[in-house]
Amino acid sequence: MYQISKETAQEIREMMKRVKDVKAYRRLEAVALRGEGKSNGEVAELTGFHPDWVGKLVKEYIQFGATYLIEDDRKGGNNRNASHEEEEKFLEQFKKAAQNGQIITVADIATAYDKEFGKEHKSKSTVYYLLHKFEWRKVMPRPEHPNKASDEVIEASKKLTKPSRARWKILQQEMSG
DSSP, X not given: OOOOOHHHHHHHHHHHHHOOOXXXXXXXXXXXXXXXXXXXXXXXXXXXXXXXXXXXXXXXXXXXXXXXXXSOOOOOSOOOXXXXXXXXXXXXXXXXXXXXXXXXXXXXXXXXXXXXXXXXXXXXXXXHHHHHHTTOOSXXXXXXXXXXXXXXXXXXXXXHSOOOHHHHHHHHHHHHO
């Protein structure tokens, strides 16, 4: 178990006054509390960290120093590959194809997206997010089936259908009388 002296805890408290990042402040606070004699469990209750994480923070502080805890190089979830305008321009080609009646799949868009922006995605979630962002729907209904019969063919088929019983009786009466 790693130990931190009370003097070191005081130095960390001074550093905490200069830190503007809340997450870095909380990491330093956990280390300072350990230096003030609290156990990992007690520090975890006060900070909301897991006790194992508190021990890891103390270990990292001892090995790498306070700057390691302050300068966290992890990225957030905002990993955009293109600006809003670039994405809109990218989707324009698919919008034109869709308006011409061409069927577009997410796999096609994902392949083009990877080529356009130089990324290789293992899942299609990026494309689904992009389509949702621009309010695209997965299925766009057509006003009529592309292979629909012409009006003349439809009208002719109506004449060839079997008449109802009431109509059949009327037709028989007209033919006999």
